[in-house]
Amino acid sequence: MNARPHCQNRQSERAQAQSERILCAAQKCFIEHGFHAAGMALIAETAEMSPGLIYRYFDNKNAIILAIVERQLENARTGIRALHHAPDFAAAAFDAFDCWRRADPRLMNVALFLEMSAEASRNPELAAALATSDAEVRKEFASWLGAAIEDGGRGLPPELARMRALSLQCFMEGLAIRALREPDTAPEILRTAIGEFVDNLFTAAFPAEGKYRRDPSS
Known part of the structure; x- marks a missing residue:
């Protein structure tokens, strides 16, 4: 009685793996050749599958690009x-710089x-997807900044957290x-620069004339 759900799960896992394989290949092609030079044939060759199989998962190259945006958002x-x-957020930011410098696949590829x-300046659909992604990322940052300190947040007021x-x-x-x-930026200079930014970012603030300003006593 459980054979059909089990089979469906395996098919779903295979489809997900195939989609991920296509996205990884497409990302590699886009980075090395640019969006316009990297066609479906090149993506298929890089993924080591037929173009026809790729079209079973994505209608066109634009659909692949949008799927990459969604994956980066997640x-x-x-x-x-x-x-x-x-x-330590400053340490986390420094580690992120190192990952970007090494093109670590776990983080957004900078190129x-x-x-x-x-x-996006030529593709309205991509521009809309990136705008949505930017808004969602900003919302996640605001949620973290506004969360209570005991919950791992920074306890900032909602308006200040959004800014x-x-x-x-x-x-x-x-x-x-x-x-x-500048991948060879001296670590000590980078740590200092990040630390100064973080100190200002998390400095206590209070309302003044309808706006927030830094607490001069901090």
Whole structure:
């Protein structure tokens, strides 16, 4: 009686594995050749499967690109939620720089991030997907910053958490680009720069004339 569900689970797992294989191959092609030069034939060759099999999972190349955006969003969510259990954000940011520098596959590939940003100026569907992804990442950062300290957050007021979330998002994206352009940055300089930013990011603030400003006593 359980044979059919078991078979369906195996088919689902195989389909997921095949999709992941295609996405990994496509990402490699996009990084090495760019979106326009990397066609479905090249992606199929890199994935070591027939183009016809790829079309069983994705209607076209644009669908693959959008799936990569969604996958990167899920990875970002996982990373941000892990901050609730990270005692030292500055150390986590430094580790992220090192991962970006080494093109660690667990993190967003910086070259692909820049390629997607450029392509979004010509592709409205991709632009919309990236805008949605950016908003979701910012929401995750704000959720962490606004969570109670005893829950692993920073205990910031909602309005301030939203503002600092944007600052944090800009900082992390800038850090990723630095990892691509200046991978040999001296560790001690980088640690100091990250530390100064983090000190300001998490500094206590209080309302003044309807806006938040730093607490001069901190």
